[in-house]
Amino acid sequence: xxxxxxxxxTPETTWKETTPGGIIIDAGNAEDFKTGDxxxxxxxxxxxxxxQCLLCYPVCPDTSILINEEGKRVDFDYDHCKGCGVCxxxxxxxxxxxxxxx
Amino acid sequence: MSxxxxxxxxxxxxxxxxxxxxxxxxxxxxxxxxxxxFPEYGPERMGAPITAYNRISDERITVHSNIYEPDYxxxxxETLLGSVDVTAGLKEDGAIIINTQKSPDEIRPKLKxxxxxxxxxxxxxxxxxxxxxxxxxxxxxxxxxxxxxxxxEDAFVKDMEESFAHKFASKPQxxxxxxxxxxxxxxxxxxx
Amino acid sequence: xxIRDRLSGNEAVAVAMKQINPDVVAAFPITPSTExxxxxxxxxxxxxxxxxxxxxxxEHSAMSACIGAQAxxxxxITATSANGLALMWEMLYIAASSRLPVTLAVVNRxxxxxxxxxxxxxxxxxxRDSGWIQLYGETNQEAxxxxxxxxxxxxxxxxxxxxxCCYDGFITSHAVENIELVEDEKVKEFVGDYKPxxxxxxxxxxxxxxxxxxxxxxxxxxRQQAEAMKNAKKVILxxxxxxxxxxxxxxxxxxxxxxxxxxxxxxxxNSTAGTAKYVVDQLREKGVKAGLIKIRVYxxxxxxxxxxxxxxxxxxxxxxxxxSFNAAGGPLFTDITSxxxxxxxxxxxxxxxxxxxxRDVKTDDIExxxxxxxxxxxxxxxxxxxxxxxxxx
Numbered sequence: 001x002x003x004x005x006x007x008x009x010t011p012e013t014t015w016k017e018t019t020p021g022g023i024i025i026d027a028g029n030a031e032d033f034k035t036g037d038x039x040x041x042x043x044x045x046x047x048x049x050x051x052q053c054l055l056c057y058p059v060c061p062d063t064s065i066l067i068n069e070e071g072k073r074v075d076f077d078y079d080h081c082k083g084c085g086v087c088x089x090x091x092x093x094x095x096x097x098x099x100x101x102x
Numbered sequence: 103m104s105x106x107x108x109x110x111x112x113x114x115x116x117x118x119x120x121x122x123x124x125x126x127x128x129x130x131x132x133x134x135x136x137x138x139x140f141p142e143y144g145p146e147r148m149g150a151p152i153t154a155y156n157r158i159s160d161e162r163i164t165v166h167s168n169i170y171e172p173d174y175x176x177x178x179x180e181t182l183l184g185s186v187d188v189t190a191g192l193k194e195d196g197a198i199i200i201n202t203q204k205s206p207d208e209i210r211p212k213l214k215x216x217x218x219x220x221x222x223x224x225x226x227x228x229x230x231x232x233x234x235x236x237x238x239x240x241x242x243x244x245x246x247x248x249x250x251x252x253x254x255e256d257a258f259v260k261d262m263e264e265s266f267a268h269k270f271a272s273k274p275q276x277x278x279x280x281x282x283x284x285x286x287x288x289x290x291x292x293x294x
Numbered sequence: 295x296x297i298r299d300r301l302s303g304n305e306a307v308a309v310a311m312k313q314i315n316p317d318v319v320a321a322f323p324i325t326p327s328t329e330x331x332x333x334x335x336x337x338x339x340x341x342x343x344x345x346x347x348x349x350x351x352x353e354h355s356a357m358s359a360c361i362g363a364q365a366x367x368x369x370x371i372t373a374t375s376a377n378g379l380a381l382m383w384e385m386l387y388i389a390a391s392s393r394l395p396v397t398l399a400v401v402n403r404x405x406x407x408x409x410x411x412x413x414x415x416x417x418x419x420x421x422r423d424s425g426w427i428q429l430y431g432e433t434n435q436e437a438x439x440x441x442x443x444x445x446x447x448x449x450x451x452x453x454x455x456x457x458x459c460c461y462d463g464f465i466t467s468h469a470v471e472n473i474e475l476v477e478d479e480k481v482k483e484f485v486g487d488y489k490p491x492x493x494x495x496x497x498x499x500x501x502x503x504x505x506x507x508x509x510x511x512x513x514x515x516x517r518q519q520a521e522a523m524k525n526a527k528k529v530i531l532x533x534x535x536x537x538x539x540x541x542x543x544x545x546x547x548x549x550x551x552x553x554x555x556x557x558x559x560x561x562x563x564n565s566t567a568g569t570a571k572y573v574v575d576q577l578r579e580k581g582v583k584a585g586l587i588k589i590r591v592y593x594x595x596x597x598x599x600x601x602x603x604x605x606x607x608x609x610x611x612x613x614x615x616x617x618s619f620n621a622a623g624g625p626l627f628t629d630i631t632s633x634x635x636x637x638x639x640x641x642x643x644x645x646x647x648x649x650x651x652x653r654d655v656k657t658d659d660i661e662x663x664x665x666x667x668x669x670x671x672x673x674x675x676x677x678x679x680x681x682x683x684x685x686x687x
Contacts, residue, residue: 009511011510013511013514014514015513015514015515015517015518015521016518018511018514018515018518020393020454020515020518020522021391021392021393021394021503021504021515021519022504022505022507022511022515023392023393023492023501023502023503023505024501024502024503024505025492025499025501027500027501027502124470127300127470128300128470131300131472136471136472137300137470137471137472138469138470138471139469139470139471140464140465140468140469140470141468143326143411143412143464143468162472163471164568164569164571164572165568165569165572165657166462166465166466166469166565166566166568166569166655167569167654167655167656167657168654168656170656
């Protein structure tokens with residue numbers, strides 16, 4: 001768990017413990033749900049070719065392209081990347097490879 | 103006064119019978135009574151026969167049906183006598199009060215053998231003299247108070263004066279006209 | 295000191311709303327509830343309330359806007375009748391399952407068709423399983439008192455459910471009768487502020503509402519919702535006790551009228567109860583041990599309490615102002631017999647469907663019912679369980 005959660009709803013949560021009406025009390029708890037295993041194709045960041053134009057960043061539907069404190073992209077968040085390949089299509093410098101998941 | 107006085111109003115849509123029933127309820131309320139004032143609702147059509155009701159009592163009223171055996175019936179429009187059974191269920195020791203220029207003896211034959219008291223008041227003439235227009239409900243309201251004795255006459259006059267003053271604050275001539283019509287009707291009811 | 299006044303039921307409810315001064319009212323007009331938002335909108339125009347009044351384009355939108363507003367953290371009230379309530383249907387369930395305590399004045403009217411504007415209970419009875427608390431009121435006074443209490447009941451942390459306050463169209467909504475109003479300040483103090491634990495307009499603690507809820511969790515949420523309805527019974531009584539201290543008027547789950555030694559009893563809802571009380575008084579004068587139960591809280595249904603109250607009766611007539619079209623009696627009859635099952639033996643129970651589409655209910659009609667009960671006590675025989683009262687045979 002990456003953050004402190006007020007309520008952690010799991011498949012074992014009982015009706016007495018769950019939130020009223022299914023309200024999601026912890027904003028951003030989608031992060032707790034790892035979707036990396038949905039991936040059949042995997043993007044590979046080629047740091048040497050990357051010009052840091054950041055065109056890939058806004059198109060990622062899973063916020064899986066991480067940006068560091070200096071505003072530079074770093075490697076993929078493979079816990080959440082579903083391998084959709086949009087970033088691969090949008091990169092003007094062929095700096096993202098797209099390979100079969102092993 | 104018996105436990106609950108029940109009054110049924112017959113009028114035509116647009117003549118103010120419903121308003122008169124609510125004014126009567128108001129006046130009785132202001133003299134400390136328990137009251138009900140309600141129309142028999144239907145599609146609202148100008149000129150169509152309408153019925154409205156009052157219950158007035160010194161004790162809390164729980165019955166919420168229409169009134170089938172009224173103590174008093176008020177007929178705001180004489181022309182209804184031919185088409186509506188206005189005396190249906192009317193108690194023989196009660197009275198019917200009709201807006202007409204005719205006398206009680208002249209009007210009685212139209213009442214299907216009703217044996218109780220028949221009172222008449224010429225609300226048309228009173229209204230036109232006092233207000234210059236035909237608003238029968240104020241004189242009829244006065245007549246029903248006079249005939250039924252549901253409340254003290256002086257208290258009624260005083261309450262109506264306050265009520266008109268409130269309602270027609272911007273038209274003092276209307277207050278005066280209505281009060282004239284009210285007081286005259288109290289003295290001109292026939293058949294008491 | 296209470297304020298002695300005379301108001302129609304709709305006026306009384308609009309005055310209660312003015313005193314509650316909700317954050318949002320979203321409404322669409324329909325007879326006979328139209329006057330409620332109509333009077334209330336004049337309070338808004340005159341600056342007598344701080345409410346955001348949202349004139350919407352349908353009842354579906356009215357309830358949707360109420361849900362959105364309540365979710366945002368606003369105390370919200372609306373009113374409707376009959377087909378308007380039917381158009382809210384989808385959203386009624388969403389308000390309840392989202393645990394949003396919207397307050398709704400239902401001015402009971404026959405649900406089409408054939409189209410009819412007059413009173414029966416086919417509208418709110420259809421919504422009995424929507425997850426809303428349902429309170430019913432005999433008079434303008436009860437309609438007023440119920441609405442004020444509904445705010446506290448629905449918003450209680452152990453409940454968090456929407457509340458319908460139902461009263462009879464025209465008979466109660468449009469008839470002017472005596473009423474005792476509570477002072478504005480006292481109502482304000484009684485209802486207090488709406489302080490939900492979670493709400494959307496809370497930037498410090500952002501939340502999401504109304505998520506997709508599949509096989510893994512939906513059942514748990516419905517089970518929790520059911521528990522809230524169970525809790526409501528206790529909360530309703532607590533709020534009623536507090537309200538009694540304020541007004542001197544006593545409210546419970548239902549009213550028992552001359553039930554202490556009653557051998558025959560009628561169970562009824564709303565304005566007809568008043569007419570029936572008159573008949574009970576007449577019968578009592580003749581020495582007949584007649585009583586009456588008037589349901590105030592229909593959802594949650596007070597099963598144990600009703601069973602106990604009817605346990606000493608010999609014969610009971612349950613009166614339904616709505617048919618279930620199940621060929622087995624009206625909705626109240628089904629609930630009452632179900633409450634008695636396994637708890638009370640030997641009480642003969644019959645059903646009367648009555649007053650549909652505004653068919654007037656006279657004292658004579660109620661006498662017919664009590665006479666039938668007395669006949670059952672005398673002969674020990676029930677001739678007919680399912681009956682229709684006042685229909686032309």
